Amino acid sequence: MYFKSLLLFLAVAFLSACGASASPSASSEDLLNNPPLDTVSSYYGLGHGKTIEKAKKDALGVISSNITVEVSSTFENSVTATRQGDVSMVLSDVKSDTITKSKSIQFGEAKVLASKKGSNGWDVLVEVNRFLLSETYKRKLDKADRKLKTEWSIYQTADASEKLKVSVNIEKLLQETDSLFPIIHVIDTHFDASEYTSRYAEYTQAIRESKRGLVFKIEADQNSKTLASLIRSRLSAQNATFSDSDYTMLLKITTKAKKKKYKSENAKFAALTFALRITNIKAYDRSGKMTSKVTYKTKEGSSKGFQDAILRTTKYKKKLDEVGVMAFITGN
16 A cells, blocks of 8 residues: 555655755755745745754744645545534544644654844754655554554443443544544545545444443432533533433442642632542443442532532533543543
8 A cells, every 4th residue: 555655656756856946956045935835745844943953943833834834724625524423522622632732743854945044043944755744644643543443343332331431442443543544644645544434434433322222320429519510511411321220321420529728828818728638430231230430539628618619510621522432430
């Protein structure tokens, strides 16, 4: 596959050689005053800095910015967006992650074509080989893909409860690959993602169907009531259903807390009462077998007293936003 890509890439690069590119006979002065435009084979960036290394970093930042603009403008038409369909919240998160990654492209080798030291520092023109850059990101994609194949083989033979845990790992890896596809497509416009995306669509559909078959029951002690409500709302947002009798997964949530006050010259802080909490979430299948257990140690403060501090959900919300509700309740 890589050999075919190389042949195609070299052929296109040869045909475009007469276009705007760096002339081997051009002087450093000419190149810095009239930097070449990007071609199908190379990116060019002009940077400035107090040292030549800082100028080179600035030039690579220019290339990253250009890639980011293109990734952002083409994302809605990417294979990633197509696979996610109308899951707008997930799609927004993936787009944000992709743009973040594109702002810090790992360039590897970058060739300095021209440099000049002036009274205010260095000016540097760099060239990045697009084929080598795309190969770097394709290797990242293949590494994640190998992990996905392994997780998928486990998922296919797992029971309903185990499927939930494994699906968390699969979705994390899919989010990683989703953020790589748009970047690779911008760098290598001829990249064919069909080898991956047909399988990933199958993974996504199977996981969604599996989740639709889950029916939750949530039991919580008094200290965990607000957390239970938060978890229920997050599961509901993913179209989960609930039943006190006909459930497939039981979540038992318990929280123990110790009271703590801190001395401080800050009167508002000194007035706070803190709850040092240990929260356990245990998941059981219909037969009563425990399928997962996760423990969270958190600290919350309140001006309204100890019990109010115990029930506050700020730290829980932060973790839920970070990992997602399925990973939060299973610990994966």
